[in-house]
Amino acid sequence: MSQVSPFHQHYKKKDEHDSLRPERYEGGDDDDDDDTNPQGRWQMSKVSPFYMLYIDENVNRRRLRGGKDDDDDDDDDDDDEFYTMGHDGELDICGKFIKCCMFVANVIMFIGGVVIVILGVWTIQEKGFINALVGTNLFLGSVYILIFCGVALCGVSFSGCLASVREMKCLLLTYALAVFILLVMILIGGILAYTFRDKVHSSMEQEMYSSIKTYGEEKALSRAWDDIQEVLECCGVMSYTDWKGHIPESCCRLSSGKRVNCKVFQTSLNIWKNGCLNVTEEFIRAHAAIVAGAAVSVSSLMMIGFIFSLIAHRIVVEKEQIQEDEDEEEDN
Template identity: 45%
Template sequence: MGYGSKDEICGTLVKYSMLVTNFIIFIGGIVLGIISLYTLFDKSFIKELLGTNLFTGAVYILISTGILLSLLSFLGCVGAAKEVKCMLLAYFIILFIIFVVMLVGGILCYVFRQRVETTMEQEMLRTIRSYGEDRVLTRAWDDLQEGLHCCGVTGYDDWRQHRIGGNIPDSCCREVNGKKQPCTLNFQASQQIYTSGCLNVTTTFMKQHANTVGTVGIAVSLFLLFGLALSCALFMLIV
């Protein structure tokens, strides 16, 4: 395989440009996978209170495509270096599919970012009623309140309004000198209770994660356009 004499310089330039592009795509795939994994497991207890699987689904999509990109970049490099047309064609088709899937994943993160506050508020109010009865939800609420130093949905009074019994969990209690202070007996003991509601803290946290993952996903997917264009150009130049 080779180039026509008139296309030799152009073909060499496209070939090396594709090698550089695939190296960048390889790095981008690794970065995307790492960021997505971190987002999935950082404060993972929050996903029990999201009220939607949209964000988790989008992150899984981006993790999968990030891994595939890292593997596919080797196919692109070999196809370009060896000038194998069938490999370049396979690379183009697979890369186009990944481009579409990754773009969808990035867009889903932004859609989730717009919907998270409404869906999370409804889900949090619903799950308060199951606190103490559902082990998973109970652990999620305790980890949320202790981890983000918040209490209830909009405030600690939510535990009295939406839960039978009216007692707030010990996870709402502040630590003084390394020890939890009792706060279930007095709802007005604000100096002993986390006064911030968990809704604002949690939605801000999730929006930041969704924005980061969505931005990286879309940025990498747009960069794949260079890989698609270069592989197509190199395919046409090889005679």
């Protein structure tokens, strides 16, 4: 060793230092080539394979971050929290777009749930008297289903907004399951309402002729007849002659805000002309179509929210997997 010149020792130390640079492992250009530097090649073989892997990972990480050095890792920690599916900026934007769409869809679903509840409550309170005359509970049953689904939809959509903002994997999966169940129930309610729309005439005529005979005896049926004749401005089943001379006051027309005494003067000028069967049938068909249309519209929004929730859940899972892989790489 004493015979080695100081210049040779200097270049040997330089080769030992250069052999540890990342350019050696990337195949980059170097001033000292391996063919002319056997000392550097010998020193490179002494490097641990784990250290070589560590250098390669850091080089790739700098490439993904635009050539930043490891000294800037602390500054990039906050930026990594916003990565959605990886280090690629395009995927990050895609993930944020999915989260935004899911949030907006849930807000619209919340509004749709409120509309369904209001529509259902209005139908029961204002038009519930029809149920006593049509001979079936199918219409109001479907309305009750939609009211329940509307209330549940408000709660589920709120949790969906929270899950999309907080990126909670468990809540996203629970939300998707709840939306699917509500979707099925709302579709059932809408189908029942639409089915009832086509079965009104068959059961309604028989029930109305049967109930008109007990007018004045059963309080519920008498109240239902009075309500339907006052609200829908009709009289009898097919016409006022169905009452056979015993016309109730609810069949009388209004004049200056007061009802005309049509019990004494039974003419078409004082009594509603239209029969209640056709008028009620048209009314139920129209409202059943509205309820079914609202159910289909909200179901479409729920389907969109369901799809977005599955995509968001997959994004969160991939994000956590990437984070775990990065933690393992740092530990190694």
